[in-house]
Amino acid sequence: MAEWAELDIMELMEEEKKAEKIVEEARRRAEEIVKQAEEEAKRIVEEAEKSKEPEEYKKVEYEKLLKELKRVEEDHQKRLDRLKRIAERNLDDVVKFIMRVVLYGEEGS
């Protein structure tokens, strides 16, 4: 009976060692999983820091606003051209008005 018990204990101790190895292996694997995740996380953050995406957005926004600027500048030029045509057309009226005031003291237009 005692012999059997000794054998049993040894067998169980052997099984305990195997169990410890399983747990140990799981711990090693777990560390690896976390380490890989940390490396992946670092890569994700670095990628975001180096990403060209914001510059692309900036370029698109800049182009959009540049078009708006060009439109405003064109409007300004059109307005200037229009005022120039009006002034050219009204020049004779103004000259006559100035003459009337200077020579005859008439101040109505």
Added chain:
Amino acid sequence: MGRKGVEPLKLEIRRLAEEEAKKILDEAKRKANSIIEEAKRKAEEILRRRTEQALKEARREIELKMASARIKHKVDLIRLRQEYTEKAFSEALNRIRTLVDENREEYEKIFIKLALDAISKLEDYDEYVLIVREKDLDIARRALGTIEEEASRIKRRNVKITIGEERIECVGGMIVCTGNRRVYYNNTVEARIDYVKKVMLDKVHEILFREVRT
């Protein structure tokens, strides 16, 4: 303990170990997921911040250009207004010069009107002196009677008008002094143009840039 008693124990030891291993791995996976999720969130935040900054820069650059364009437009408008205002006054002066030199009959009427206008603006005196340009001496002499008569009517007293010895350089018109030479009124064409420039510039611009001709 017999053989039959050991096997279940061994199985239990293994089961517990595998359970523990699974627990460890599950926890590691959960932690790994959490690390990745946190990194993704951080990356999104970095991208959001960088994009916001990039857009802000683009807008600021264009806003500067826009402000510059607006200022340039204002300057262009001012220059255009100045250009045409100067053109108008210059052309008016040329036409007046031509009228004064070539239409003496009309200019004589204008001369009389300008003299009386000056006299009416001066205080009441018994005598006024007309200071004219050399070319207008003939007109001044001819118009003296009419001016004297009209001035007397305006001032409601007998007024004497004389022509001063001194001459002025101008396009037309005259300077009128009181007899004692203490007060004078400059009614030359140039002085009247200056008056229009100072007092009636808004009106000049209004006519110059009105949309519809009246």
